[in-house]
Amino acid sequence: MADQNRKHENLIIVGGGPGGLSASIYAARNGVNPLVLNGPEPGGQISTTSELENYPGFPEPIGGFELTQKMTQQAENFGVRLEYESAEKIAIVDNKFIVKTEINEYEAETLIIASGAEPKTLGLPREDHLRGNGVSYCATCDAAFFKNKKVAVVGGGDTALWEATFLAKFAAQVYIIHRRGKFRGAKILSDRVKAKENIEIIWDTEVKELMGEDKLSGLKIFNNKNNTVSKLAVDGFFVAIGHQPRTSFLPAEIELDSYGYLVADKHQHTNIPGIFAAGDVQDPDYRQVVIAAGSGAKAAIEASEYLEKNSPTFAAQTVINKAEAAQQTENFSTEQEPALSFNLKLD
Known part of the structure; x- marks a missing residue:
């Protein structure tokens, strides 16, 4: 795809699970206008879990799909754009990040990789059918x-x-x-x-x-x-035969550990300036939703600061959620209504 046809983005988040969605919410609240490449199965691995009892804020169990739907709605309320595309290849060109999907090509100032990890299966008949049912x-x-x-x-x-x-x-x-x-x-x-x-x-x-x-x-x-x-x-x-992090699309320059997980420091920085990591793709130990969400928040804060320091064209946007925008529109319409006047002429 020719350079002029690339879509330019300040921040692209690869992955629409808890880590990626949390990152998108924090990025949007920081004035960044992030694009999330959700992939074909938005919500990540947790969306297939029938019930979660240990995610804070839900005294009653909540389904994994329902939880990620709420996260998605919250992100969209802050104007986050989600595309059902998967990153097939990422390249580094002149300190920019070129992200190729099956249908588009993007150029980004910074990236958050939150592509997750998937458990290795035995490949037995009906293994997937009985997932969540034993x-x-x-x-x-x-x-x-x-x-x-x-x-x-x-x-x-x-x-x-x-x-x-x-x-x-x-x-x-x-x-x-x-x-x-x-x-x-x-x-x-x-x-x-x-x-x-x-x-x-x-x-x-x-x-x-x-x-x-x-x-x-x-x-x-x-x-x-x-x-x-x-x-x-x-x-x-x-x-319990291991997990496989989704990192095959990443550039060769990025550091992975011996098991294929992204290497990130405590601030979610990878070895490539401008590329940050969140969620299970950089967590071989815990693989918990709440930890993925927390790492996504950290990655977004760091990515926002990176943009402010390194991108001369970056300008933080005013953040107005959907409810506030609707209220402002309603108030504006009311204020602009012409007053009714009567000119009575008495003969």
Whole structure:
């Protein structure tokens, strides 16, 4: 696409999950007019979660989709523009950031990368169908729903060991299913798991099938040592084989860690001046909605300050939300109404 056809933006936020939406709200309130590239599935990973009980401000559980819808509405109230486009490639040219989507090309003064991370799946039939109905990818999010029940965790790394330990606080029985005869995770985590009375380790075993129609009822498991198949009755199944950050579209110059996560400092700066990071794409440890939202707020504050210092054409805009704009329009219309006058002529 020719340079003259590029759409120029002060700030582009890549990702429309809690991190990106929070960033957009703070950026708009700081006088920036951000563009959010929502992607084809706005709301991020949390939109597929049936209920959240640990997001502040909601005494009753709220669905992940409903929460992100409220965030989206709040962003739009401050004039945030959201496009259902995905960033396919980002390049750095003359200290500007060229963002290519499937249909447009943008030039931005600064970027916030909030593209998220997605859990690795087992690829089993109906795994996606049972997600939120017994199948989960986040113990911190969903452990409380399985109080005094039986659950299984698949995996043998740090994530699986940590999630099993956390689940043991709620569930009556936790099974760890690992395809090998030895954990890959840290010894200290392995020792904690083995010390828990309500955790049982099932070695050399793979999950082959999820049982239950609309709700998980159990697993079919295969022991790869003796080639036997058996059934395991559980109420919950936690897939803990890692996450994959969405970073494939990023320029080669940007720093990633050994797992592919964006490296950011405590102010959300990456190694490239003008590029900031927020949400799960730079958080391999916690992956919580409230933390993603907080990092988005920090990234927006930093990006706004960057624009003020480095972009000579940047001018902060006056922020008026939709309700205020509607009220001002109504008041203006009332003030402009011509007064009725009567000229009575008496004969």
